[in-house]
Amino acid sequence: xxxxxxxxxxMTVSAATLAHSTTSxxxxxxxxxxxxxxxxxxxxxxxxxxxxxxxxxxxxxxPATNKLVPDPEGRVRQAxxxxxxxxxxxxxxxxxCVRLTIYVNDLKTVVPLVEKVQAELxxxxxYPPRTMFEAKRLFDDDIIEIDSVFYSPVKK
Amino acid sequence: xxxxxxxxxxMTVSAATLAHSTTSxxxxxxxxxxxxxxxxxxxxxxxxxxxxxxxxxxxxxxPATNKLVPDPEGRVRQAxxxxxxxxxxxxxxxxxCVRLTIYVNDLKTVVPLVEKVQAELxxxxxYPPRTMFEAKRLFDDDIIEIDSVFYSPVKK
Amino acid sequence: xxxxxxxxxxMTVSAATLAHSTTSxxxxxxxxxxxxxxxxxxxxxxxxxxxxxxxxxxxxxxPATNKLVPDPEGRVRQAxxxxxxxxxxxxxxxxxCVRLTIYVNDLKTVVPLVEKVQAELxxxxxYPPRTMFEAKRLFDDDIIEIDSVFYSPVKK
Numbered sequence: 001x002x003x004x005x006x007x008x009x010x011m012t013v014s015a016a017t018l019a020h021s022t023t024s025x026x027x028x029x030x031x032x033x034x035x036x037x038x039x040x041x042x043x044x045x046x047x048x049x050x051x052x053x054x055x056x057x058x059x060x061x062x063p064a065t066n067k068l069v070p071d072p073e074g075r076v077r078q079a080x081x082x083x084x085x086x087x088x089x090x091x092x093x094x095x096x097c098v099r100l101t102i103y104v105n106d107l108k109t110v111v112p113l114v115e116k117v118q119a120e121l122x123x124x125x126x127y128p129p130r131t132m133f134e135a136k137r138l139f140d141d142d143i144i145e146i147d148s149v150f151y152s153p154v155k156k
Numbered sequence: 157x158x159x160x161x162x163x164x165x166x167m168t169v170s171a172a173t174l175a176h177s178t179t180s181x182x183x184x185x186x187x188x189x190x191x192x193x194x195x196x197x198x199x200x201x202x203x204x205x206x207x208x209x210x211x212x213x214x215x216x217x218x219p220a221t222n223k224l225v226p227d228p229e230g231r232v233r234q235a236x237x238x239x240x241x242x243x244x245x246x247x248x249x250x251x252x253c254v255r256l257t258i259y260v261n262d263l264k265t266v267v268p269l270v271e272k273v274q275a276e277l278x279x280x281x282x283y284p285p286r287t288m289f290e291a292k293r294l295f296d297d298d299i300i301e302i303d304s305v306f307y308s309p310v311k312k
Numbered sequence: 313x314x315x316x317x318x319x320x321x322x323m324t325v326s327a328a329t330l331a332h333s334t335t336s337x338x339x340x341x342x343x344x345x346x347x348x349x350x351x352x353x354x355x356x357x358x359x360x361x362x363x364x365x366x367x368x369x370x371x372x373x374x375p376a377t378n379k380l381v382p383d384p385e386g387r388v389r390q391a392x393x394x395x396x397x398x399x400x401x402x403x404x405x406x407x408x409c410v411r412l413t414i415y416v417n418d419l420k421t422v423v424p425l426v427e428k429v430q431a432e433l434x435x436x437x438x439y440p441p442r443t444m445f446e447a448k449r450l451f452d453d454d455i456i457e458i459d460s461v462f463y464s465p466v467k468k
Contacts, residue, residue, distance in 0.1 A: 022282050024251040028307050030282035042274035043286035049254045049307035050207050051362050057257075057287030095336040098361045101257075101369075101413075101459065103289055107449060118354035126334050126342035130355035131369030131459045133415055134449035137263060137290035147257065147287040151340050151361035178438050180407040184463050186438035198430035199442035205410045205463035206363050213413075213443030257413075259445055293419060293446035303413065303443045 033089030037061045037082055046086045053090045053150040057103070058082040059142050072143055076113040079146050080121050092150040094121055097128040101147040103135040110143050189245030193217045193238055202242045209246045209306040213259075214238040215298050228299055232269040235302050236277050248306040250277055253284040257303040259291040266299055345401030349373045349394055358398040365402045365462040369415070370394040371454050384455055388425040391458050392433055404462040406433055409440040413459040415447040422455055 023029045031046040031053070032039075039045060046055040060068055060075030061082065069075040084094055104110040111132065118127060128148075138145050179185045187202040187209075188195075195201060202211040216224055216231030217238065225231040240250055260266040267288065274283060284304075294301050335341045343358040343365070344351075351357060358367040372380055372387030373394065381387040396406055416422040423444065430439060440460075450457050 024282075024307075025249055026247070026252040026306075026308050028252050028254055028284075042271050042278065042281075042283045043256075044282050044284065046285050047254050049252075050309070052254070054254045054285050054305070056285035057289075091338070093337055096338040096340050096361075098340055098359050098364070098366045099461075100355075101287075103287075107451065115354050122354065125354075126336075126356050127354045128340075128356065129358050129366050129368035131413075131415075131457060133369075133447040133451070133457060135289040136292045136448045139263065139289070145287060145289060149255075149366070150338075151336075152338050153362065180438075180463075181405055182403070182408040182462075182464050184408050184410055184440075198427050198434065198437075198439045199412075200438050200440065202441050203410050205408075206465070208410070210410045210441050210461070212441035213445075257443075259443075291445040292448045295419065295445065301443060301445060305411075 036085050037063045038066050051153040055086050055148045057145045057147045073113050077117045087150045090152050092152040096150050098151050099149040100128050100130040102132040103145045105143045192241050193219045194222050207309040211242050211304045213301045213303045229269050233273045243306045246308050248308040252306050254307050255305040256284050256286040258288040259301045261299045348397050349375045350378050363465040367398050367460045369457045369459045371457050385425050389429045395460050399462045402464050404464040408462050410463050411461040412440050412442040414444040415457045417455045
């Protein structure tokens with residue numbers, strides 16, 4: 001009976017592990033951390049490959065409702081927090097970000113929000129290298145989408 | 157005579173190797189695999205650097221004609237296939253992609269094609285992290301260009 | 313007295329080192345090389361992470377005046393030179409670039425300048441993989457911004 005219980009426990013763990021990550025032929029591991037937004041479509045939230053963590057373009061979607069945060073500043077903050085959740089699940093802090101590419105609908109109104117939110121979330125310099133410009137249109141006619149890469153060396 | 161033949165064979169191999177790749181001071185290797193599209197201008201199809209393969213922005217150019225595939229779905233598929241050719245030449249499958257950045261002229265018409273073609277070529281999840289938005293204009297007023305990075309650890 | 317001098321010298325060195333780089337929990341090192349442009353806002357010029365150097369989106373800002381170079385060709389050249397300064401400070405040449413993403417305001421007028429300047433600065437092929445397209449708007453209504461990544465293995 002104990003053996004059965006152990007086997008069931010093992011299967012449950014394996015299933016949970018499978019649900020949360022899968023690994024490619026070359027060792028690219030797909031990430032699906034708790035608390036992250038829901039994915040719909042042919043993409044994933046992020047992957048680990050070697051010492052780097054690549055995160056999908058993140059919008060200001062509230063993981064609790066899977067809807068965009070209504071106010072602009074809150075939405076910008078939420079986009080960064082969604083990134084943070086994924087990076088953190090692989091042992092990276094915002095300070096370990098190596099690259100931010102930020103697509104906005106309007107530089108004049110969104111850049112001040114980005115600067116404010118980054119100062120708040122990073123708590124001061126140094127900040128990551130960044131590229132930011134206006135796209136013609138983002139998904140959902142959104143105001144911001146942020147693409148990012150993190151460094152988190154594999155523990156040896 | 158045998159020595160000459162051996163030397164000629166060696167030179168042929170070296171010339172072929174040189175034609176197909178060159179290496180930078182730090183070991184960045186330029187890729188030029190068979191079956192890939194032709195490059196015109198100051199760029200290359202891709203490079204290997206350490207365990208990563210970086211691929212140039214790919215359009216739906218048919219390598220047989222060096223012209224854009226006429227129908228939209230075929231063109232989207234061809235863009236992914238052009239990426240696949242380069243990644244595969246360095247031992248990476250589509251599942252080893254760590255990052256896709258997809259620039260389109262129109263989200264409404266092109267995203268459904270991207271979703272359909274990715275499902276077909278990947279054969280199901282997991283898919284790579286992705287960022288996708290509308291650019292103001294792509295080369296040749298094209299409908300899609302795809303930027304990608306792959307993971308393919310050097311065999312030791 | 314010698315001890316004091318040594319201590320002062322050490323503090324000076326440490327302060328200088330701190331001014332020029334800081335390192336994240338995971339070992340991401342922020343770059344601030346001599347001769348580079350001045351940063352204003354929540355970003356940095358570049359970082360080293362493992363064997364890779366990530367450079368922020370660079371515009372054609374003259375580091376001597378911190379203003380955009382007036383003529384278009386000079387501005388495109390300056391954008392590449394600003395990248396070169398950062399890459400070089402970590403032991404990478406332009407030939408060690410693994411990825412260029414170039415955002416322009418107008419493909420028709422800017423691409424010829426990019427091609428000319430790259431041929432000049434690289435001195436011939438091979439060139440890095442490149443993606444280039446029109447953004448709706450760049451900072452300062454600029455004509456070009458260039459995002460780049462370099463490979464520069466840590467000396468062991």
